[in-house]
Each structure stands twice: as structure tokens, then as C-alpha cells.
Amino acid sequence: MINQQYKDMLGAKSVIRELSEYATARGKEIGYENVFDFSLGNPSVEVPKEFTEEMIRLLETENTMTLHGYTPSLGNQLYKEKIAESLNKRFGMNYGPEHIFPTTGAAGAISHAVRAVTKPGDEMIAFAPFFPEYRPYINGAGVELKIVPADTETFQINFDKFEEMLTDKVMAVLVNTPNNPSGVAYGKATLEKLSSILKEKSKEYGHTIFLISDEPYREIVFEGADSPYVSKFYDNTLSCYSFSKSLSLPGERIGYVAVNPACEGSDIIVPMCGQISRGTGHNCPPSIIQQAVAKVCHMTADLSVYETNMNIIYSTLKELGFTVVKPDGTFYIMPKALEEDSVAFCKKAKDYDLIFVPADGFGAPGYFRMAYCIDTDKVKRAMDRLRQFVGEVYKA
Amino acid sequence: MINQQYKDMLGAKSVIRELSEYATARGKEIGYENVFDFSLGNPSVEVPKEFTEEMIRLLETENTMTLHGYTPSLGNQLYKEKIAESLNKRFGMNYGPEHIFPTTGAAGAISHAVRAVTKPGDEMIAFAPFFPEYRPYINGAGVELKIVPADTETFQINFDKFEEMLTDKVMAVLVNTPNNPSGVAYGKATLEKLSSILKEKSKEYGHTIFLISDEPYREIVFEGADSPYVSKFYDNTLSCYSFSKSLSLPGERIGYVAVNPACEGSDIIVPMCGQISRGTGHNCPPSIIQQAVAKVCHMTADLSVYETNMNIIYSTLKELGFTVVKPDGTFYIMPKALEEDSVAFCKKAKDYDLIFVPADGFGAPGYFRMAYCIDTDKVKRAMDRLRQFVGEVYKA
Known part of the structure; x- marks a missing residue:
């Protein structure tokens, strides 16, 4: 018989994957350069x-x-x-x-x-x-x-x-x-x-x-x-x-x-x-x-872009009043949402084409994750959009 | 704690791998061209x-x-x-x-x-x-x-x-x-x-x-x-x-x-x-x-050598009186050993540098497996050795 355990797992779609699929679909509508997709941790630097x-x-x-x-x-x-x-x-x-x-x-x-x-x-x-x-x-x-x-x-x-x-x-x-x-x-x-x-x-x-x-x-x-x-x-x-x-x-x-x-x-x-x-x-x-x-195996790709991106994002988040711990590495940052329900926060951000992942599934309810393995230029444009979003939704 | 199940599995070495390791070691002693290694099913034809x-x-x-x-x-x-x-x-x-x-x-x-x-x-x-x-x-x-x-x-x-x-x-x-x-x-x-x-x-x-x-x-x-x-x-x-x-x-x-x-x-x-x-x-x-x-994916490597080898081996086995079903494909053949105990048979063959695998582990006790993914020239030389082995050990 079809294994019920794995069959049941089909129902529970990955939040990250769903958001990433949404970002791709939205990109087709309005141009991918206009979707600020911080959902997926897919490396964005060339292989050595x-x-x-x-x-x-x-x-x-x-x-x-x-x-x-x-x-x-x-x-x-x-x-x-x-x-x-x-x-x-x-x-x-x-x-x-x-x-x-x-x-x-x-x-x-x-x-x-x-x-x-x-x-x-x-x-x-x-x-x-x-x-x-x-x-x-x-x-x-x-x-x-x-x-x-x-x-x-x-x-x-x-x-x-x-x-x-x-x-x-x-x-x-x-x-x-x-x-x-x-x-x-x-x-x-x-x-x-x-x-x-x-x-x-x-x-x-x-x-x-x-x-x-x-x-x-x-x-x-x-x-x-x-x-x-x-x-x-x-x-x-x-x-x-x-x-x-x-x-x-x-x-x-x-x-x-x-x-x-x-x-x-x-x-x-x-x-x-x-x-x-x-x-x-x-x-x-x-x-x-x-x-x-x-x-x-002793080498790495040029990973410096991740630190550049982190610094831009971290300082913008601080400027906007987010509670956030400064990352030591990776290409992730996990700020506290501006309202208790991070799912609601991410949903509102999505209306501004900012794709963030609620961190509830990571065991940190009330927080959200941004994966910044994307072009620095796009990160900068995303920060403008973030300012606009926070200004209009949370500081109006 | 170290998982006992997998630890116990370490004791049971694969017969095929042991024979293959023996063949490699023996090859270093007498030259690999003189070891007739029919143990491993490793393809012997070039990638397309x-x-x-x-x-x-x-x-x-x-x-x-x-x-x-x-x-x-x-x-x-x-x-x-x-x-x-x-x-x-x-x-x-x-x-x-x-x-x-x-x-x-x-x-x-x-x-x-x-x-x-x-x-x-x-x-x-x-x-x-x-x-x-x-x-x-x-x-x-x-x-x-x-x-x-x-x-x-x-x-x-x-x-x-x-x-x-x-x-x-x-x-x-x-x-x-x-x-x-x-x-x-x-x-x-x-x-x-x-x-x-x-x-x-x-x-x-x-x-x-x-x-x-x-x-x-x-x-x-x-x-x-x-x-x-x-x-x-x-x-x-x-x-x-x-x-x-x-x-x-x-x-x-x-x-x-x-x-x-x-x-x-x-x-x-x-x-x-x-x-x-x-x-x-x-x-x-x-x-x-x-x-x-x-x-x-619609192509194959040149697989014809396997049929050539099979025909040489099959006819030699028949000539020597082995009980054997003619293969329809693969690069394996599984004759009946010339004595009831195929492990003993393969051990004796090993003395002639013929490396065969007893088929007991394959659920066919009394039989042995030959993997003929090797050069046809070597197969031919192996058949001479097989004739010698059978002649000296089983027909003397």
C-alpha cells in the first residue's frame, strides 16, 4: 500500500518553497528585478x-x-x-x-x-x-x-x-x-x-x-x-x-x-x-x-558580497528601529517583526514585494528570516522599499 | 552510543569485495594481467x-x-x-x-x-x-x-x-x-x-x-x-x-x-x-x-564486448562439461560448480589465479558467478587457464 506517512507529508508544503514560488510567479508579472526575494538560501556568487x-x-x-x-x-x-x-x-x-x-x-x-x-x-x-x-x-x-x-x-x-x-x-x-x-x-x-x-x-x-x-x-x-x-x-x-x-x-x-x-x-x-x-x-x-x-577544497568562492549585503541590511534595520542581532556570518539575518505575529508582518511586506520568511518554522516565532544571497544593488533598492513599507504601515 | 547494528555489520565483510581486494593484491605480486579477476561488476567500456x-x-x-x-x-x-x-x-x-x-x-x-x-x-x-x-x-x-x-x-x-x-x-x-x-x-x-x-x-x-x-x-x-x-x-x-x-x-x-x-x-x-x-x-x-x-539518455556505450565475452565463456564452460544456463544479457554468467561446495571450488580456482565468486550469497548455493566486464583478450587467456584448472583438479 502507498505509505501513509510520506503521503501525509505531501500536505505540509514548505513555507520557504511556497514563498519562493510566489516570488518567481510575481517576477513574471512585474519583472524579477522588482521582486525583492529574500526567501531562498541559494548561493549568489560564482563557483571558483x-x-x-x-x-x-x-x-x-x-x-x-x-x-x-x-x-x-x-x-x-x-x-x-x-x-x-x-x-x-x-x-x-x-x-x-x-x-x-x-x-x-x-x-x-x-x-x-x-x-x-x-x-x-x-x-x-x-x-x-x-x-x-x-x-x-x-x-x-x-x-x-x-x-x-x-x-x-x-x-x-x-x-x-x-x-x-x-x-x-x-x-x-x-x-x-x-x-x-x-x-x-x-x-x-x-x-x-x-x-x-x-x-x-x-x-x-x-x-x-x-x-x-x-x-x-x-x-x-x-x-x-x-x-x-x-x-x-x-x-x-x-x-x-x-x-x-x-x-x-x-x-x-x-x-x-x-x-x-x-x-x-x-x-x-x-x-x-x-x-x-x-x-x-x-x-x-x-x-x-x-x-x-x-x-x-582549501579555497572558497568570493564570499565578500555576503558581508557587504549584511552591513547594508543591518544598518537599515537598526535605523528603522528593528530589534536585531548582528550576524557573525552566513547569508541570513533574523530581525524581530514589527508586530507580534510575524506571519502577518511578512504578509504585509509581501504587498510591497518584499519576500521575507516568518521564522516560526525555525523555532523563533515573532521573528523573520532574510536570505541576502542576492546582488548588492538589489539589496540597496530593497532597503528603500523596506523604508517605504515600514513608514507607511507601521509609522503612519 | 555508537549504533550497535551498524557496528555489527562491520564484521561481515562482503565476499565480493574481499575477493576483489585479493585480486588487486595478487596483481601487485604477479602482474595484474596474470590475475583473471571475474569478481567485480565494474563496467569495462568507455563512456560515450x-x-x-x-x-x-x-x-x-x-x-x-x-x-x-x-x-x-x-x-x-x-x-x-x-x-x-x-x-x-x-x-x-x-x-x-x-x-x-x-x-x-x-x-x-x-x-x-x-x-x-x-x-x-x-x-x-x-x-x-x-x-x-x-x-x-x-x-x-x-x-x-x-x-x-x-x-x-x-x-x-x-x-x-x-x-x-x-x-x-x-x-x-x-x-x-x-x-x-x-x-x-x-x-x-x-x-x-x-x-x-x-x-x-x-x-x-x-x-x-x-x-x-x-x-x-x-x-x-x-x-x-x-x-x-x-x-x-x-x-x-x-x-x-x-x-x-x-x-x-x-x-x-x-x-x-x-x-x-x-x-x-x-x-x-x-x-x-x-x-x-x-x-x-x-x-x-x-x-x-x-x-x-x-x-x-537515449544512447548507450558500446556494449558489444559483453556479448563477445559471454559467447567465449559460455562455449568454454559447455566444452568443459559445466552445467550452465546461457545468459540473455548483463555481464554475468552463473555456472554450477564442479563440486557441491562452490566455496571450495572457488578456493581451488583461486590457486590458478581465477577469481570467481561463490553464488551462495546470491541465494544459489553450489553455483558461482563470473563478471566478464574485462578485455576479450584476457577472457581468452582466462579460458586457457580454466581448461588447465579443470583438467588438473577435476579430470586428473
């Missing part, structure tokens, strides 16, 4: 030319059977070596290739990491505000996700609530820094406190509480931000990465899990991920993409 | 040059953000249109793009198809001999797999056993034709009888029994073979395909599920697959590969 050159070189020179053949089931060796090398150099880690499991983006990485360190019936904790897709990733492994309410002052961690919720049923904790949707990064003090609680509770409960760190925005960090490497603070960390944002390659589905060499089971977690793949039909990321990214 | 040309054209001319950006969550539209068009033209079907769900190879396709039409606790049936990875694919969805013993005369379906085992707990049946490991295709008579039983039992039990058809070898069919398109015989069919073999692209992880337009739920199964992906972290196959394959 070195990636394209390496792809062409591989296609022109390599034997097609080697180039497009099966990769080893635990991934391309060069890709794993280059990633370990790059992480070690930048963050003072000591990964070997045996600690790196190539995945189809961060989605694949999180799905593997969760299955490796939990079993169906366990609980996991994540912190609001959070990326809503964590629910299917985690529920798909049969694990229950509990959300710690946001610390809306700073969007760091609400530690009081966290300690209350961290029962002995919790086998893993998921963090995302720099954060989608708030743009805020967890600073040194936050990570130290998190680590100390996890160590204490692991000891108290007699089992390791693993930390799964989702960090696709790790390379998009703004001037002066305090955004250290999570795994440095806690040995039992599985870092989940995607090149979607740093190399602008979201469609090519390429990322990895990096298992801290000092993590419990660090010698078996990567081979276990190979076994997990068999049950989800996931297999390795594409062979040619692994090989090309091996060559450029 | 049109694919490489299209990849380079895309890289040289397309905007990198479009080329490598997120595909729509149900896949690239052109890829889906071209596949529907190609299937309709070749098999007289009437698929629309809305019936095609792009996946990371057949592994991804089967994982989605199984989850779409079963729920945890259900049963599925497959037929021996069968590809051993079906177990993790199906068990990974929480579904129990029952295996109908082989009809060793013809390697068609053992219908008496099938009817006995087809209880009302069985929600789907999985077929693989042309078959890995036997090389045999299900003929028209087999598919008609299968269809008639599935219709009858669906009616009797009051629920649809779906047919999941795994057909990565569909394009490798030999002269005179009776190998029709499965979905033509039974409306409630989900066809799972991979371009791994037909285009020699196994590492690029590209395939699809094609839902028969007359199938129950044909309007929702593809969107449901999109929901299933969220829980497994699978997402779409790589964007650039979808776009390039859209251009060449």
Missing part, C-alpha cells in the same frame, strides 16, 4: 574558476572508466586526504583520511552522523532557532528531536533550558554555527560551556553524548566575529560539512563527515557510515565531483 | 564521447550558479522529460516527466520505491538468485525480505514456491531482469504469469501488490533474447534504473524511478519520493550529471 578548470582537465585527460567508475565505498582517497590536510592546517586538528566520510552534502552528512551515534527510540537535542529540515533528517533515523527554546537576546545557547532538557535519553546534540537562520556564530565562551556540560552529563549518565556540528556556513564569517572550530572544544564531535555555500556547489551534493580522532569509536565511525549508506541507498557522492573538489 | 563533450560544453558555456545550483527537489525538468520521451519511444509507454524521479543510481531508486509502497513491518519478496544488497536496501526501510528459491533449470521464476510465499503481508515484489548474477532475462511468458498472479492476489487480499523492477542491465541484452519491458505487463510497477552500466557511469550515481502512469498513486508517488529523500539525506543526484545525461 579553478573548480571549472579542474573539471574540464579531468574530462579531457582522464580515462573515462577511472574517472566515472565506482569510487571505493568509503570514498575517494585523494578527496579524503586533501580535506584532512586542509582541516588540520586551518584548525590545528589531526584528522587522517580515515576520519573523513564523503557525503552528498550536509544533508547526507547529518543523516549518517545521526545514525552512527543513535538508535531508533533515542532522543536528540537541537537549539532554536534551527533549520527545519533537521526534523526529517533526525526523525528519518527513528530518533526524537527536542528543541531548546532560543535565547532571543543573543541567539547563543539558552543553557538553563538546555540543562533541564538534557536527560539520559539524549544521545546526541546538534549545533549549527554560524547559524541558519540567525546568522549568529557560537563564540568561544558558548562552546566551552557547552563542552563542559556535555562532559559532565556524559559522565553522570555513563554514556557518551555526541556532538553533531552542522557547519556549511563555516567559511562565511564576518570581520571581528568569534567563530571557532567546534570540534576543538569537544572530542566526541562529528563535523558535518557541505561545499554548497563555500564553493557555490549546492546542486552537486558534495560534503563530508569529519570524525574527531579523539572521538569515541573514531576508528569505526567512518566504516559504519559505509554500512549506513547501504540501508539508505545513498552511496558515495559523484566520482568526478569528489576528484575536482579534492583540488580546490 | 557525447557525454564527455556535453559535460565540457556545460562547463564552458553555462552560468556556474545555474549549472551547479540546487535542482528542483523533484529533479531537473529536462532530465525527466528526456527520460520519459526515451522510454515512451522505445517501450510504447506514456510516461510524463511527472512520473520520473531522479535518483543516485539504482540503489537510490530501490530505496525510494520500497519506502513509497511499503511501511515498516511489511514483507517483500525477491527471487533467487538475487543481488545481496537488496537485503540492506529493504531492511533499511524496516521491511522483511523473503527469498523465493531459484528454479535452477532455467533461472526463471519458481512459481509454485512464489505462490506459497505470497501471503497477505507481502506488499511488494522485487524482480531483476536481466538478472545479476544469472544473466538470464525473464521472458514474456514469465512476466505474463507473474502479472496474472499479482493481479489475482491483489484482488484476493484487497490491497495492491506493487512490482519493483530493478533493471540496470536493461540495455545489455544479447541476440535472440526474450527480454521485454517489465512495466508493460503490470500497471502497478515502479521501474528502477541506473545509467551505471549502459553509459558506464557507476561512480556518478545517476538513475531514476519511473512510475507506470496507470499505477495506483501514480500522481503522488514521485512527490512522495521527494519526501522520502528528506528522511534519508539523499536529495537529488548531481546537477551537472542530470543535465549531461539528459542529452545522452
